[in-house]
Amino acid sequence: MRLVATIAATAIVALLGTAAMAQTTTPATTTTPAATATQPTGTATKPKAATPSKMSTDKTAVSKACSAQADAKGLHGKDREKFRSTCKKNGGKAS
Numbered sequence: 839m840r841l842v843a844t845i846a847a848t849a850i851v852a853l854l855g856t857a858a859m860a861q862t863t864t865p866a867t868t869t870t871p872a873a874t875a876t877q878p879t880g881t882a883t884k885p886k887a888a889t890p891s892k893m894s895t896d897k898t899a900v901s902k903a904c905s906a907q908a909d910a911k912g913l914h915g916k917d918r919e920k921f922r923s924t925c926k927k928n929g930g931k932a933s
Contacts, residue, residue, distance in 0.1 A: 900930040907932050 904925035908918045925932050 900926055903930040904932075 901922075904922045907925060908921050911921070913921050921932070
């Protein structure tokens, strides 16, 4: 009889412990009618695109071009770093 009581007590503690450790979800936020009514009709704003800017794309292309030129010349170490630095300052053109 004592064994059954111990097992039952352990099961209850395990169930309560699991419920206490469960993650709770936060309720989804909703927009209030007052927030949407403040914007005049016909002037909906478009969300900004999540694409990288043209400037970072250009920098990436220049960096890759300089790396390719350094590879073609067989440069390694400090010589390669110096060449790439100069090349990137010149916009991807070796001096």
